[in-house]
Amino acid sequence: MRLLWICKKSTVKPSALTYYAALPSVCKAMNTQELWQKTSHVVRFAGDSGDGIQLQGAQFTQASALTGHDLATFPDFPAEIRAPAGTRFGVSAFQIQFGGDRITTPGDAPDVLVAFNPAALIVNLSQLTPGALVIVDESAFNEQRLKRAELASNPLSDGTLSDFQVCAIDIAALTLESVKPFGLGAKDSGRCKNFWALGLILWMFDQPREPTAQWIRRRFSREPSLVDANLAALNAGHAYGETAELGAVLAQHPIPSAPLESVEYRTITGAEALALGLVAAGELADIEMMFCSYPITPASSLLHQLTGLEDAGVTTFQAEDEIAAVCSAIGASYAGKLGLTSSSGPGVALKTEALGLAVAAELPLVLVNSQRAGPSTGMPTKTEQSDLYQAVYGRNADTPIPVVASRSPGDCFDTAIEAVRIALQHMTPVIMLTDGYIANASELWPLPDIDQYASISTTRPDPLMDKDTKVFARDPATEARLWATPGDPNHIYRVGGIEKDYNTGNISYDAANHQRMTDMRSRKLANVAKFIPKQRIEQGSAHGLAVVAWGSTYGAVFQAVKEMLREGFDVGQIHLRHLNPLPSNLGALLSRFNQVLVPELNAGQLATVLRDRLVLPVIQHNQVNGQPFAVADLKAVIRAHATRSMKETSHG
């Protein structure tokens, strides 16, 4: 990479006296026309876990959305709440890809890195786009902080950054200067620097400050001096970009807005969409719900989201442990509200016995698993898709449970509705898989019109029509029993985990009855397949190489297949929402392809399920490094297995 231009403090003409002292001491540009001509960009904010990085990212996301950019974000933070400042393991980051294309991933390689300290710079360096712009808070590159980051020399001057454009600004001093009039202490003043940097980046991409300003006013409404200070920092960062005249390195790069459809949009995280989907499903089914949960990373955000929504039909209960959470949800379902519970893998393991009870008692229940890297405690803030075995196979006895998985933050809405629909219509617990990445990531989401959604049927007894219907009389299509609940004088019944008589629900140790019940439970699961949509091909061809995936890898797989199709490869994308049972046409669909490639963030779990259920040879591609797939990596894998479609079509 050629190094074009170095500007020292003394060589830059100050545009305004106030900025003189604060001009970058290192400012290095290079030929970056290609970089800035892209229609979408990847920006990564990184700092200590107490620096307000996630907030900065969330605010930039809002501004980007309101500018009309499509976007996808990736918050990437450590498990420690306030990890020791300046350490490599304590770096918290937020990455966003935004722009004028359809965006389905947060991007493989950042074009811009904003780093608040040496550790934040050094841990992110290897992922950057060649020639990327690196903005650092110069004040943090002192001897002590360099040592904290385990650096022997200063990367700003030792050549480490020779492949990048560098803009080292004394952000701390400039922030302090901008908030001086408001009389804050040193600690509070220092905390405003995330808004200063945000102001600068908003200027850079010509995005509005107003949503952030509104947020600041709301957030600090009780502390006017903090409102003033944070606004001043935000505006100062913005003004710095406008006036510092660092044209060659720090220029404005407006990006065209995305070709969006003519509807309304908002940004949404997976946890938000999941909460809204559950609430909407309750309304569509005309039932009330009770969400019972126990805090666990990364699932807790769902409990936060659903708390306080009584007027939307959900009550919440923070139980004493994972087992009590699922059990109280089962109790709620027995009593007539749909029980919902949520956790992550280790917590789901604790809930497993109770899931068996819900299956035996034939009660509706939705369990959301926000998967994380394991086994055991694993890496709670890092993503993985390794609980598919647990969901599909992980129970004692023959205990079938339907499993669905969401593909993206916004998709959590429809997947949650689907999970509730299956639970109520089929009188069964349902496991919905999402993951830490989806839960915290956000995307631009077309607002759904819930009036257009089909209502969800339940098996609640009609007070008049079903007065004499037996509780265990079964719907012929689903084998679902009546959802009779206490308070109803016509259907008083007892039920439990002991095997029950097929007809009466009373305890039965009869051999033939147990066979009949086990068969019935298997059929009940199989019946779900009759009520789910046929699997379709997401994009690409219906022969050649099928890329079959599930869950949060959707975005990366979509982008990789899209680019490989553009390059002329014969490849088709199939993304599964229903994992148990599989869509009834999946076997026939896949049999038309030459090869099936299954990329997963685990050691090969969907691959096993497909081999098991469809008796199908599949090629695995597995990654378990706690990170989402990079599009480039997936493309390389596809390239290794796919053929050019020209050859194929000429034969066909």
Next chain:
Amino acid sequence: MAEALILEPKDYATDQEVRWCPGCGDYSILKAVHRALADTGADPANTVFVSGIGCSSRLPYYVETYGFHTIHGRAPAIATGVKLANPQLDVWVITGDGDGLSIGGNHLLHALRRNVNLNILLFNNEIYGLTKGQYSPTSRPGTRSPTSPGGSFDTPVIPGVFAIGAGATFIARAVDIDQKGLPQILAAGHAHEGTAFIEILQNCIVYNEDVWESVSSKKTAADSQVVCVHGQPLLYGKDLKKGLRLNTKSLTLEAVTIGEDGVTKDQILVHDETSTAMAHLLLGMRAPLPMAMGIIHRRPGEAFDSIYRKRKPEGRRQRVKALLRSSNVLDRRPAANS
């Protein structure tokens, strides 16, 4: 409102054959439950019995109300869900010393501290019955069992002391065969706002026969039980000459006899069911002190489920629509652009 039901105890029996061992104390408890339900005019449609696992936990199958026989130790958690989902229901929990204090100790603790409006009946026979006689967390040291052939050596938990430590607002103790006192205590528990914790001393005729003999036998009951009545002196013995006195130096209770060693009746402690300190002392008594029976502790407290008594949400679809828009909205509709 539906008219008050007038049902007989037998109307609360189900068509299921009761399958406890002949002579099991559970039979008399079941009878007292049927009696208490009749006495309180319980509406079968609005009554739910939730149980865990163990001999005691079969009881819901024998009560003509809603019933849920669940999994080991989890009945208080499931019952909490039932009650929070529909606070109008009368919810009873049936558990045992193993189910409630061993595998399910955590849930019992939290139900008690939250003060969920449940009636928890803990059948204490100091043994694991259904798994064939292993020692339980309430077994007295030295209990010989298949898993403790040389005698158990762990310190037992005293259910009532556990309950008062957990913050229970109603604690009572009764003997299984007491067909007069037990239904009354069950009814009092039912009337209590909050968790009613009722320990029932139950006789396992197969694996721990007569473990409560000294307390329940007519011959010895008078000297081994002190029946706690709020506002009354804590007297016991055949002619009520024995009593409990507070040793103010050691803050312990001591058994005294009126007329001996200068003991007068006014030195006898008067039962105050609202005092948690007194409950601690009474519940912890072990031989040679008498066992405290009856309603040992009762104090007012807000039931946890009261905050769940909300009316059905109205205008919900509009609320859901508003929630969908609870963030900045980018409007790309044609009308908005013109």
